[in-house]
Amino acid sequence: MLAISQFLSDYWPHLVALCSFTLSIVAAIHVAMNKNDVRAAIAWVGVVIMSPFLGPFLYLVAGINRIRHDQLSTQRSRLIKDYVNHTRDPVSRVSSISGPQFDSLRLLCDRVSRFPLHDGNHITLLDSGDEAYPAMLQAIDNAQYCIALQSYIFDHDRIGLQFAQALRRAHERGVTIRVLIDAVGSKYSHPPIVGLLQRDGIRTELFMSHVLGLRMPYANLRSHRKILFIDGHLGFMGGMNIRESFLVSLMGSHAAHDTHFRIEGPVATQLFAVFANDWEFTTRERLPIEDWCRQIPDAPHPQVPARCIRSSPDRFIAATHNVLLGALAVAQRHVRIQSPYFLPDQTLMGALNTAARRGIQVDIVIPGSNNLRLVSYAMDAQLAQVISAGCRVWASRGNFDHSKLLTIDDGWSYVGSSNLDPRSLRLNFELDLEIYDPTLARQIAGRIDQEIANADLVTPESLQAIPFWKQLRNRLIWLASPYL
Numbered sequence: 001m002l003a004i005s006q007f008l009s010d011y012w013p014h015l016v017a018l019c020s021f022t023l024s025i026v027a028a029i030h031v032a033m034n035k036n037d038v039r040a041a042i043a044w045v046g047v048v049i050m051s052p053f054l055g056p057f058l059y060l061v062a063g064i065n066r067i068r069h070d071q072l073s074t075q076r077s078r079l080i081k082d083y084v085n086h087t088r089d090p091v092s093r094v095s096s097i098s099g100p101q102f103d104s105l106r107l108l109c110d111r112v113s114r115f116p117l118h119d120g121n122h123i124t125l126l127d128s129g130d131e132a133y134p135a136m137l138q139a140i141d142n143a144q145y146c147i148a149l150q151s152y153i154f155d156h157d158r159i160g161l162q163f164a165q166a167l168r169r170a171h172e173r174g175v176t177i178r179v180l181i182d183a184v185g186s187k188y189s190h191p192p193i194v195g196l197l198q199r200d201g202i203r204t205e206l207f208m209s210h211v212l213g214l215r216m217p218y219a220n221l222r223s224h225r226k227i228l229f230i231d232g233h234l235g236f237m238g239g240m241n242i243r244e245s246f247l248v249s250l251m252g253s254h255a256a257h258d259t260h261f262r263i264e265g266p267v268a269t270q271l272f273a274v275f276a277n278d279w280e281f282t283t284r285e286r287l288p289i290e291d292w293c294r295q296i297p298d299a300p301h302p303q304v305p306a307r308c309i310r311s312s313p314d315r316f317i318a319a320t321h322n323v324l325l326g327a328l329a330v331a332q333r334h335v336r337i338q339s340p341y342f343l344p345d346q347t348l349m350g351a352l353n354t355a356a357r358r359g360i361q362v363d364i365v366i367p368g369s370n371n372l373r374l375v376s377y378a379m380d381a382q383l384a385q386v387i388s389a390g391c392r393v394w395a396s397r398g399n400f401d402h403s404k405l406l407t408i409d410d411g412w413s414y415v416g417s418s419n420l421d422p423r424s425l426r427l428n429f430e431l432d433l434e435i436y437d438p439t440l441a442r443q444i445a446g447r448i449d450q451e452i453a454n455a456d457l458v459t460p461e462s463l464q465a466i467p468f469w470k471q472l473r474n475r476l477i478w479l480a481s482p483y484l
Contacts, residue, residue, distance in 0.1 A: 020052035027056040043482075094305060098411030098436045101330040105412065108326040109309065109434055112319050115273075117307045121265035122299035123435060125443055126238070129246030132260035133159055136228055136236050140166040143230045146292050147177045148275045150227040152185040152417075153241035156193040158250055160242055164193060168200040177202050178287065180279055182223045183209035185241070205282050207429075221313055224417050224424065225431040226260075227275050232293035235268035237261055237431060239404045239417055246402075256371070259403040259447070261415060261433065263306075265299035270308040274431055304437035311418065312429040320418050320432060321425050324348060324406070328355045331408045336448045338365040338405040341375050343382070343421035343481050353389030361392070365451045368395040371402075374477055375421070381471075381478035384463050394455035404432075405448060407441045415444070422482040 027048040031041050048055035094117075095103050106117060126132040140147060140163070147170055154160055171177055179197055183206040186192045197204040207223040228236040238260035240246060248255040263271070269289070276287040311319040328335065328351040335355055342364060344352065356362045364386065370376035383393050406414040416432030418424045435441070456462075466474075 023053065023056040024048050027059050031059065094436045097305065098438060098441075099332075099409060101332055101409070102412050102436060105323075105326050105330050106436070109307065109323060112322050113307055113309045113434075115270050115307045115309075117305050117434075117436075118266035119305040120299055120303045121263060121267045121306045121435075122301070122303055123264075123267075123306060123433075123437070123440060124262040125440065125447075126236075126260040126262055127447075128248070128255070128257050128259070129159065129240065129244075130248050132236070132238070132240055132258075133162075133242075133247065135262055137162060137166050139228070139230050139234055139236070140170055143170050143173075143175050145175060145231060145294070146229075147175055148180075148227065148229040148272060148279075148287075148292070149178070150180040150223070150225050150275050150278065151242050152182045152222065152224045152226065153188045153243055154179075154181045154186065154193050155189040155241070155243040156191060156196065157189060157244045159244040159247060160189070160193050163242055164196055164200065167197065167202050171200060171202050176292075178275075178279055179204040180207055180223070180275065180282060181205075182207045184222055188243070205279070207278065207282050222423075222428050223278060224428040225274065225278070226417055227271050227431065229268060229272045229275060229292075232272075233264060233268055233296050233299075235263040235271040237263065237271055237416060237433060239402055239415075254399065256399055257401040257403065259405060259415065263433075265303065265306075266296065267306045267308060267433065269293050269296060271431075274308060274310055278429065302437075302439065304435060304440065306433055306435040306437075309414075309416075309432045309434055310430070311425070311432075313427055317426055320430060321345075321348065323414065323432075323434065324420075325351050327406070327408050327412065327414065328352060331355055331360050333360065333409045334407075334445075335360055335362045336365075336405070336407045336445050337363065337420070338401070338403050338448050338451065339420045340367055340370065340400070340402050340404070341372065341419040341421045341424075342366050342379050343375065343419075345422060345425070348420070348425075349382075349385055352386055352391055356386075356390035362386075362390070363392050363394065363448070363452060365394045365396055365401075365448055365455060367400050368397050368456065369400055371400050377474045378478040378481040380463070380466070381474035382481075383458055384460060387458060387460060387463075393458040394452050395458055396451050396455040398451075398454055401451065403447075405444050407445045407448070410441050410445055411438045412436055413441045413444050 028045050031044040031048065044059055048059050093103055094106050126135060167177055179202055181194060181204065186194055186206055194204050194206065208221055226237055226240060240258040240260045244250045245256050246258050272292055280286050309319055309323055325348065352362055366379060387393055404416060404418055413435045414432055418430040418432050424430055
């Protein structure tokens with residue numbers, strides 16, 4: 001023992017250096033063998049080589065995709081097969097509904113989504129919490145046999161408690177309930193509401209809550225999906241978490257804005273298939289579609305074609321990215337985008353710029369006052385790249401708007417949980433909806449146009465007027481935009 005102690009005393013610097021070198025090499029090899037984006041690979045190799053111990057630790061926590069591709073894909077295939085066998089035939093053409101340019105986009109989404117495009121859906125836009133939350137609570141109170149609820153954030157606040165009480169009442173009526181909350185999102189309020197739900201007997205689980213056996217959430221790979229599914233035929237989805245900040249009735253003039261959607265028809269069952277996939281991945285419990293979707297009554301009119309588009313960090317990592325590229329490619333007149341976090345990668349930015357150079361009017365609405373300061377700085381640093389190509393960028397003057405909306409030529413809409421940033425497009429589990437309906441597209445376009453009417457146009461001159469030190473700050477933060 002004395003000899004070992006003496007050896008360690010004499011050579012500990014060499015042993016530390018050897019250990020650091022070994023960890024960095026192992027981490028660098030893992031990066032080279034597993035990263036498909038060369039820029040991300042180069043960045044991570046630089047981090048793990050140049051930052052002894054810290055670099056490999058950061059890569060372990062934030063850089064490794066721990067999703068089991070084979071298992072997740074097997075679950076997805078089985079659930080989709082169950083879903084397809086449970087519903088009607090898909091729509092084949094959409095040119096007569098939204099325009100001939102959208103037939104090729106429908107074909108692209110056939111191959112990206114794996115869900116069929118179905119008509120027979122009645123979809124209602126709900127503006128912020130004052131419309132969405134009462135409709136969701138009423139649906140929970142009317143539930144007869146099943147409720148599935150998934151959210152990134154489920155706050156323990158005044159509206160969160162109303163949801164918890166409604167779920168408790170449903171549980172007492174004998175309704176089967178499953179609640180899935182993201183492990184990071186659950187900690188946005190203290191104490192987390194998970195304990196309250198579990199004490200009320202409601203089966204509640206956290207998505208991706210463990211690292212190496214420790215109770216520590218993953219830095220990436222978050223479930224950003226928002227789903228409420230009830231009694232086999234009714235669903236809600238969109239960009240809104242469960243938190244009181246979206247309620248004018250509670251927050252007054254300080255309330256944030258968002259958009260959610262009420263869905264009746266076959267697409268509601270697709271929401272369940274997505275939820276069931278995430279639930280089985282988290283808990284190993286399979287939720288049979290025949291038990292949760294006993295009957296699918298006809299939705300009220302008007303009925304429109306729609307389908308879910310899921311994106312997640314597995315073999316279908318680029319689903320939303322591909323849909324956006326396809327949509328921008330078929331646009332003929334007008335593209336309207338509203339996004340709270342606008343940080344497109346170079347490929348998506350190139351598609352936006354190409355659309356603008358083709359003569360398409362491209363309007364992009366971002367918050368003038370953002371709730372994430374670092375993201376706002378990074379956004380400002382790259383706006384010149386789209387403005388110089390002819391895109392119009394508008395900074396809204398009102399309260400923060402969390403909506404994620406896209407319309408093409410007043411005939412096709414893309415809505416849901418995905419932001420136009422690297423985290424949503426590559427690292428998160430997201431859920432969006434493509435809708436072929438001119439009426440709803442014009443409604444969404446009107447909402448975006450109202451924001452534009454109360455917004456400031458961002459110009460090259462206004463960007464140049466920003467003090468140099470702020471421009472430098474923005475560019476430095478922009479360098480870290482893939483991880484914001």
